Amino acid sequence: MTEKKDYKPDLANDAVMKASVPVPDDFVEVHGIDYSKPESRNARAKDIVKGMKTMGFQASNLATACEIIDEMRHWKGKHKSEIPEAERKGQFDDDGYQRTTIFMGYTSNLISAGLRDTLRFLVQHKMVSAIVSSAGGIEEDIIKCLAPTYMGAFALPGKGLREKGLNRIGNMIIPNENYCKFEDWMNPVLDKMLDEQEEFAKKRGAEALDADAPFWTPSKFIDRLGAEIKDETSVLYWAHKNQIPIFCPSLTDGSIGDMLFFHTFRASPKQIRLDIVADIRRMNTLSLDATRAGMIILGGGLIKHHICNACLMRNGADWAVYINTGQEFDGSDAGARPDEAVSWGKIKAEAHMIKLYADVTTVFPLIVAATFASE
């Protein structure tokens, strides 16, 4: 080839070869992990996460989630002594400084899946302030004190499992025996709870329904389970011990509901009452009182909406980390990006917020190792 003509179709050339503006100084270059460095061999959590910070897609979102978690857990306000007693609200650290009220939400399946040990670690060490879970997230924590959950497979056919009394949750198996054990454990507890209810009803008479009556609510019911279980592997045990409230407005939607249903026959004509109005007051008050509020929401649905809605009461959370696989296209609450919550006043416009699109089980062990458990 001796001569090079440079004719090209103008339209195509102009479109393909369009000049770009100079790159602003604050642009950050994309680069990955340098495996020639010794610290990237069998790397530590913090080093892996650091390397992901300058990678595209969800790698950088994972790193940002860790940064936001570190910001919310390290935030420190005034000392108690600087605050008039009437205004001493919200959370304080052991040294008496204001700290972030961290709302953590998780769906039932994460307790089943073995993240329970991780979540318990956070509760045991008072690293979170309040919890919202779905009904299964409550009962499976107790049931795991009575009998184990087993690894299984997504493809196991349901018919054969039902014949054997083996219940499938994704790629795990829970023998139905576990629920029988749970009933044996629950019935005396429910009987006691009803007795206590009867007691105050008699005492209070016509005022038994008043706001200050010691009515059962989901959060009190859960606290009682934590008090009864006396098992250090349990999230509820430590939540009770550390007085970290666990909310679950739909507490009847699962095995506890089954037990309560059966108990209505056992207790007739009496019946345990579980009031959800007192709990919404308790939950919203936590948000109102918080000096700063942070959200760590693992999964979608009710638990996500409930925390966000509470944070509206204070005109928005200061930090927000969502981890789930929901997408926005179908308008599911799980799929809503944090920016949708900004429009509602549930997250402050200036908050640091991120949504990490991932199955929580694939990323939360790494995230916790690089944040809460990094020291």
Add this chain to the structure above:
Amino acid sequence: MTEKKDYKPDLANDAVMKASVPVPDDFVEVHGIDYSKPESRNARAKDIVKGMKTMGFQASNLATACEIIDEMRHWKGKHKSEIPEAERKGQFDDDGYQRTTIFMGYTSNLISAGLRDTLRFLVQHKMVSAIVSSAGGIEEDIIKCLAPTYMGAFALPGKGLREKGLNRIGNMIIPNENYCKFEDWMNPVLDKMLDEQEEFAKKRGAEALDADAPFWTPSKFIDRLGAEIKDETSVLYWAHKNQIPIFCPSLTDGSIGDMLFFHTFRASPKQIRLDIVADIRRMNTLSLDATRAGMIILGGGLIKHHICNACLMRNGADWAVYINTGQEFDGSDAGARPDEAVSWGKIKAEAHMIKLYADVTTVFPLIVAATFASE
């Protein structure tokens, strides 16, 4: 090319050219819609769905969903007169024949999105027997009687919206004014409800918490809203009129919760009590009493689990249609296939069941037009 050698690597040839067994007689050929036929031009719902029956992927699942819905709505049992009075449970059609108890669940966003008109149509014409929704699915039905929701876009930035008081739900906008109107409407209703509670508390005294006390529960609360709204566009209005119960164990998780929270200040030292135990008894009893049970579940999360769990009480539903975009890989309840519910006894092994993977809004108008609204 004059000579053709037929040498090929044996391993590759054997693998690629592996013989297959004769095709069984009951195999159904895949084929699509023949657009040369006049009925496929601007086609009618039933013709489109018929054409999708022999197409792969979710097209056939959509057609199967229609078949299952038709099976559950057309099933007819014995006449009342053939059944001893003590055993006359479950649903009967207008002519006195047993019919399927159809549990329908839908998430809040579908009421917002305009499927409300479709869902109302089903309730107005008594085509379903009981409903489970999330809190937003209740309140948005009422709010839409007071002020409209508007079309928007997924990409509208949250900060600007919040400044204008415009809340985003996916690609829709709800002015905050709508919630102010809702509060104005709700407060007198809540006052009346508290008055009625006070009345029976005084009357019953120490027995005020008994099982037969006229306690507020989410389903009774919702029924009352339906009675008060007096608006024929409302799902709740028709549910009240046709005595179709609507369950929502987490009724406080949204704007109604905000109103109830504010009302606790207004009502102090009194407080409305919303008991979720009586509702789980009511819900499970509907399942137990059903001659046949069918599930139509639009969306995931609580509403899906709650219907499935109730159907466990009768050892499984007879028909099940799930429509959502959840995937099983992350163990979310939304993503669980019907076969997982079989392992739990929530759907009978021999039931007709399908999961249609789709944003409900893209498929339910077609499905309803081809089933409930086909005649």
Add this chain to the structure above:
Amino acid sequence: MTEKKDYKPDLANDAVMKASVPVPDDFVEVHGIDYSKPESRNARAKDIVKGMKTMGFQASNLATACEIIDEMRHWKGKHKSEIPEAERKGQFDDDGYQRTTIFMGYTSNLISAGLRDTLRFLVQHKMVSAIVSSAGGIEEDIIKCLAPTYMGAFALPGKGLREKGLNRIGNMIIPNENYCKFEDWMNPVLDKMLDEQEEFAKKRGAEALDADAPFWTPSKFIDRLGAEIKDETSVLYWAHKNQIPIFCPSLTDGSIGDMLFFHTFRASPKQIRLDIVADIRRMNTLSLDATRAGMIILGGGLIKHHICNACLMRNGADWAVYINTGQEFDGSDAGARPDEAVSWGKIKAEAHMIKLYADVTTVFPLIVAATFASE
């Protein structure tokens, strides 16, 4: 309840009751289908789609996709006679008016799934101008002329299927016999193609590789298959007949690749050559010459990128409809929203564009019935 106090926590009240700006006049109210109207019973495609236009989430996106398709197919420019002969480029309708060059892309699985009949209808009636498909989208069209594909199920275990020689594609089954028949059909065609190649190589000698040499390219190869198959059910047959080019740069990635691999042994020391450079020139030239360009892209991956990239040559398409289930979070090309293509100059900033998040099989039958097949 006699007196109503209106104390509420200010912070919460201000946040929840934030005033909103007056709703702009051009806001469109969300509403659904009115099933009381006779036309909504067993409704026609256009009526269903019209009803979806004011619904949230993907319902309105589906309706918008129909509008955009109607815009692109109804656009009409100048008459040939008004245009100097040298400038008469792009597509013209039967009356001699400029019309949109419509690029349609589809993945292999849609041909398998029975959308082939729909796609063939569009090609048969010259409703599209050029096609991009993946290798399977080419070969399965031919194979379906030789033997059928069957309905199956997603859960059929692979081991048993392999033993029987039954290949699974999602919830469909293709007996391996079909590929044996395909080889029998292909071999004589490949022999002829090689003969023709040899002929021009001999004739051209050292100039055999020049740009004007009648080299085989994927698009010419596909056209030849269409010429040979002589079957009116085939997309390729009608594409050949109507001279609608079908591009497939990765034509060797499937059964045709297997046949070509085997043929290299049969043909040795000769070999068919398939040049992809001449095809990129042909594809890009179609884009450059188009008076207006529209994209209808069904599925993701190569077929989506290839059409978009060609439209960069003309500084962007004028209309774009994407239908797939890809999400943007993982940076897959399938998941990229049309707005990402705007940044690259592949879609004009002012173009009408939409992404509909759906399994194509659930929505395209309805869309075609309401657009191309509406008259």
Add this chain to the structure above:
Amino acid sequence: MTEKKDYKPDLANDAVMKASVPVPDDFVEVHGIDYSKPESRNARAKDIVKGMKTMGFQASNLATACEIIDEMRHWKGKHKSEIPEAERKGQFDDDGYQRTTIFMGYTSNLISAGLRDTLRFLVQHKMVSAIVSSAGGIEEDIIKCLAPTYMGAFALPGKGLREKGLNRIGNMIIPNENYCKFEDWMNPVLDKMLDEQEEFAKKRGAEALDADAPFWTPSKFIDRLGAEIKDETSVLYWAHKNQIPIFCPSLTDGSIGDMLFFHTFRASPKQIRLDIVADIRRMNTLSLDATRAGMIILGGGLIKHHICNACLMRNGADWAVYINTGQEFDGSDAGARPDEAVSWGKIKAEAHMIKLYADVTTVFPLIVAATFASE
């Protein structure tokens, strides 16, 4: 509460309290990471992965992916000296033992996202045997030697970006200037390639198209780019140096295609020819010759199908790891589970195989740190 009646509805009780079979001995208990152990603080990759092995959902799939990768990279067959010279095919390790032929596939976006450093590490150290990528995966590797990619955000509006000549890939930005630099770099290379083609065409004359002619194919073209770039950060550089072939049947689908398109004008009446038939022979031969075959496929679409299809030639791979976010419901190839490939003979029924549902960027740094980079 004094007396406890145990009446419960029989049907419900039997269903809920169904007895389960004794748990088989080989059942594995679900449990998570014990953060009380020192090694779980800022944990190392292998410890995190070990902890995930007994967790549900994708956590265990991630751990299984690591196990399978370790199996394939540690497998060791016979020594060369034990094998007759004519049968010495496939890969051998540095000590002369047979080792697994590892096919690695990755989509373009992963090179853009910063996984390039990780992938380069694997190629540099000869940890993989052959690569399949899409066109962007080739050109972006070269372009990154000329100018960097930058971090951006998913929500940046396309119109403003286009005006500035900034192209968006997910949450990253590539200035258009990078492509101008790429053209400057490519043109002399393309000129040389055409010269070499002309040379052999002249020499071979009518036999220029024969199988043994040194025709350009995508894999040779890519190898040449690797030879020219002379940059140790480049995957292509090390692939050339270590003679690891990189396949890309659709090499024209991107910026290289743009350059080749423009080059057809520059080169006229000559034209570079890129033959894809010779490459399918090369690719399939690698599979046929492999003593054992392993697949590591990052992302979906063409790159996944191409590796699987090649492995059909040897009646299936021995190990398979898929990592992507595709779902099976819409029949996309990306979404197909490994078990679908078993039905086609692309993976052996007895192979160890896993699909990990995740954005590759969130998991692959951890996986590599725990496997290839663990020592």
